[in-house]
Amino acid sequence: MIQALTIPVLVLGTTGFLLAAVVVALDAIVASRIPSDDLVSAVDDLLPQTQCAQCGYPGCRPYANAVVNGESTALCVPGGEETHQALTKLLDRPEDNATLAEPLELTARIQEEECVGCGLCLDACPVDAIIGAPQFLHTILESHCTGCELCVSPCPVSCIELVEPS
Template sequence: MTTIYYILIAIAVLALIFGIILGFASVKLKVEADPIVDKIDAILPQSQCGQCGYPGCRPYAEAIANGDIITKCVPGGQPTVIKIAELLGVDAPDAEFTEDNTPKVAFIHEDMCIGCTKCIQACPVDAIIGTNKSLHTVIPDLCTGCELCVAPCPTDCIKMIKVEKNIDNWDWKVNPDLVIPVMNTTDGEKKLVVGK
């Protein structure tokens, strides 16, 4: 019975020694991350589609921080380019992500869907719902337009359709220097509302 106690004490001492070594190493060998990379990565859509030429959003964020162009993210589109440009303090270039610069989302023709789940497996943002041997559908609000689900579909039932402009996705270009005259109707007082 005493040998079991000796074994348990030896394991506890070894665990304590290795814990101290790991704690010391984590403090001494800590690598500081670039905060701008973290901020750019938070702006990117995290679809990990690879259309930018990098294996994921984090490597693309690192490349942007090192001087790469900011217009390569197809799923993020122009809104992402504008946010990154504001973060970096540069002018946002116009980027043509599609032939008419309109964002697109996937659409599944449900009468052609055979329920193979290949599109679900290819979707990096889980925008497609459905199960095996039943029809699938796309949740448009989650779809980033990366087109990764189109190629694996054996029946060619997935098409990319344009996102129509509505009040939620309209590009509201407001001049920050805008001056709006306002009149209070109760007391007739006039005042100016200045943007900045």
């Protein structure tokens, strides 16, 4: 009776333990290869979180990761000079004289006669600059638009274009 119980328990316990050990070991290896999460989070907190990808990275957190690994701190377009200063101060880097990334002098505009009111651009906008309800015409608040282009590709009828702000 006892033996009939011990063997299954031992087999299952060993399997579980070994697999858990593999996961933990891999976790430790991965943790030693990525920079400490705290520093990345601190850098990430200073970024504007618009996820505009104008720095060339897919979002703010990937850019924070790259900055910790030695990428220039001057690439954040929406953040501008202020973010640049804050980042160099946090990371204690010498003020690099790299030219600050220029903000795009463009804002998005919806060509109103073509908009079908699908609402896909509403979800894409990181700064909530697009107003409108599903099945109705949308429009973009020029004062809030950062020109990040994230609304351009989701539009099924390609009615969003980037223009000089009026």
